[in-house]
Amino acid sequence: MSYSQKEHIEMLQQRKKSDVQRAAEVINSAYSSCVDGSESAFPKMIEELDKMYGGMVRRHLSIAGCNNDENQHTAMQEARIAVWELIKKSRDENMKISSFASYCKGIYYHKVGDVIRVASTVRSRFGENMPSIDETVPSENGTVGDFIAHPIDNGNQPDVTIANVEKRKLYDGIFKLYCQILTELDSEPPRKLALYYARILPHVLYVSFNVEAIPDNKVASPKWAIKRMGNKTIGMLGIESEKEMQQYISSQLIWCDGFWKRLDEMVNTSVGQDFMKNVIFTNEYDEKQIGHMTDYMHKIVAKEWLQQVKKDSKTLEDIVEYCKEMDKISGMVKGGESR
Amino acid sequence: MMHLNDDQLLNLAEIATAEEEFDDEQIQQLEHLKTCRECYESFCLLSAMSDAMSVSASPLFVPNSEKIMLQESAMKIKRKVLATLNFVRKGSVEAVNDAICQINQAGAFLKFGPSLAMATRGVKTNSEATVRLEEFEDEKTYIVFKQDRNELVIQINLHKIETETVHVYLDFEGGTVIEVPLEKNGKLMRGSIANIPENSFQMRIESGSLEK
Numbered sequence: 001m002s003y004s005q006k007e008h009i010e011m012l013q014q015r016k017k018s019d020v021q022r023a024a025e026v027i028n029s030a031y032s033s034c035v036d037g038s039e040s041a042f043p044k045m046i047e048e049l050d051k052m053y054g055g056m057v058r059r060h061l062s063i064a065g066c067n068n069d070e071n072q073h074t075a076m077q078e079a080r081i082a083v084w085e086l087i088k089k090s091r092d093e094n095m096k097i098s099s100f101a102s103y104c105k106g107i108y109y110h111k112v113g114d115v116i117r118v119a120s121t122v123r124s125r126f127g128e129n130m131p132s133i134d135e136t137v138p139s140e141n142g143t144v145g146d147f148i149a150h151p152i153d154n155g156n157q158p159d160v161t162i163a164n165v166e167k168r169k170l171y172d173g174i175f176k177l178y179c180q181i182l183t184e185l186d187s188e189p190p191r192k193l194a195l196y197y198a199r200i201l202p203h204v205l206y207v208s209f210n211v212e213a214i215p216d217n218k219v220a221s222p223k224w225a226i227k228r229m230g231n232k233t234i235g236m237l238g239i240e241s242e243k244e245m246q247q248y249i250s251s252q253l254i255w256c257d258g259f260w261k262r263l264d265e266m267v268n269t270s271v272g273q274d275f276m277k278n279v280i281f282t283n284e285y286d287e288k289q290i291g292h293m294t295d296y297m298h299k300i301v302a303k304e305w306l307q308q309v310k311k312d313s314k315t316l317e318d319i320v321e322y323c324k325e326m327d328k329i330s331g332m333v334k335g336g337e338s339r
Numbered sequence: 340m341m342h343l344n345d346d347q348l349l350n351l352a353e354i355a356t357a358e359e360e361f362d363d364e365q366i367q368q369l370e371h372l373k374t375c376r377e378c379y380e381s382f383c384l385l386s387a388m389s390d391a392m393s394v395s396a397s398p399l400f401v402p403n404s405e406k407i408m409l410q411e412s413a414m415k416i417k418r419k420v421l422a423t424l425n426f427v428r429k430g431s432v433e434a435v436n437d438a439i440c441q442i443n444q445a446g447a448f449l450k451f452g453p454s455l456a457m458a459t460r461g462v463k464t465n466s467e468a469t470v471r472l473e474e475f476e477d478e479k480t481y482i483v484f485k486q487d488r489n490e491l492v493i494q495i496n497l498h499k500i501e502t503e504t505v506h507v508y509l510d511f512e513g514g515t516v517i518e519v520p521l522e523k524n525g526k527l528m529r530g531s532i533a534n535i536p537e538n539s540f541q542m543r544i545e546s547g548s549l550e551k
Contacts, residue, residue, distance in 0.1 A: 005373065009369050009370075009372045016361060048425070056358035059535075063395040113394075170391070171391040178388065192345070231511075236508075236518070265519070278520075302385060302388060306348075319383055326382070
């Protein structure tokens with residue numbers, strides 16, 4: 001049953017920083033006891049960690065379209081084992097990690113990422129319409145059941161498959177519109193290129209080629225953008241980025257006329273005046289500036305995106321339901337600890 | 340309470356989707372969302388946007404490699420290289436003429452060589468050292484390099500090329516690329532560039548690379 005607006009927000013309000021700080025203190029204290037040799041504190045610590053990060057695990061599985069008990073259990077169990085290994089290492093090295101509770105977020109995050117990758121591999125082999133588990137797969141030297149013996153997908157549950165198709169359409173539409181708005185906005189080309197190279201391109205590379213260009217817990221990386229842009233001029237980056245967007249996102253994406261016109265304007269650079277298109281991007285902007293430009297443009301694009309989507313009442317309705325559902329899934333008390 | 344602004348809504352949405360926690364002020368902002376439909380809808384939309392741009396959404400995107408390959412082929416056809424020339428900077432006036440040479444001239448669409456007039460007069464006039472290369476079959480297509488001024492002048496006659504536009508790039512070692520600004524006047528595209536970095540480089544003349 002769907003949440004009401006009020007119930008949805010009340011659930012989110014339970015995620016208070018002050019509560020988490022108290023839980024973190026319990027976890028850090030239990031960790032300290034464990035490192036000192038007391039194993040009795042371990043179950044309590046795991047219980048608190050599961051509560052703290054279980055929602056994140058479920059949310060990411062759900063975003064990826066592979067949220068089920070099996071996958072939740074695998075991700076949580078792998079995370080718990082990694083936490084135990086970390087305690088043993090701390091004991092061996094006689095070193096305690098400060099802010100252990102926060103550190104563990106990375107563990108849970110990466111373990112759920114591993115599960116998603118496996119599930120994604122299975123899906124890429126068999127598609128959404130999974131064959132029978134008894135069907136022989138010559139390339140795997142066994143049956144489908146053998147291939148997926150351990151993890152980890154939605155199986156052939158029709159309801160999940162339909163949900164994933166819908167979710168895929170939703171994400172696809174959201175992302176393409178975001179990129180379209182970026183190309184059409186009347187903003188300075190360096191700002192647009194900063195958002196493209198620091199945030200959009202890494203995402204696209206991951207989506208299209210499974211290339212982990214930037215750490216997967218970051219949404220953007222100016223450092224990676226600088227490396228990627230090298231010594232290329234703004235003009236060349238404009239051409240390349242447009243080509244990439246057309247190849248990987250949508251053939252309809254083109255930088256607006258204003259973008260190209262601005263490239264033909266004279267600008268003051270650190271070494272004198274030049275056409276903007278001839279300016280080497282990374283000579284003019286450092287990591288910090290690219291970071292600021294990326295954040296700024298993201299906000300501008302997000303706001304414009306919001307205004308455009310609001311006009312489409314059907315999409316609006318779908319997204320509100322989607323959002324309720326996602327927060328409901330992440331807010332569930334149960335998840336992976338029962339097995 | 341007044342409506343939340345877009346920055347506040349985006350912030351709340353990003354915290355919610357990152358599964359982080361809310362501070363006291365944000366809890367108060369959420370209170371407004373309980374009763375305000377307009378702000379609530381905006382919050383939901385921005386949350387969905389954050390989810391869609393999360394790496395976890397990746398498995399639901401399906402790259403179309405076949406489509407990508409087709410588009411790459413199309414781009415290659417659009418970006419036809421008409422000529423490539425090597426400029427080796429030795430710093431000596433006499434050496435310049437020899438140091439500019441076309442790569443794979445036989446297979447190139449445009450073929451450049453020293454102009455007859457320059458060959459007759461020599462390359463040195465007063466204090467200026469100038470090299471002029473002309474297209475073999477079209478004297479309206481030429482490259483002039485004024486070494487003392489460190490300036491390149493380029494003119495391309497589009498009549499022979501049968502394309503709407505031409506772009507000239509200078510490729511330096513280390514990946515730096517500078518485009519020479521060209522202006523179109525009828526069928527002629529002309530432009531110049533000065534203060535060229537004192538390194539050797541390649542000049543690439545392409546047709547139609549900016550077509551979209």
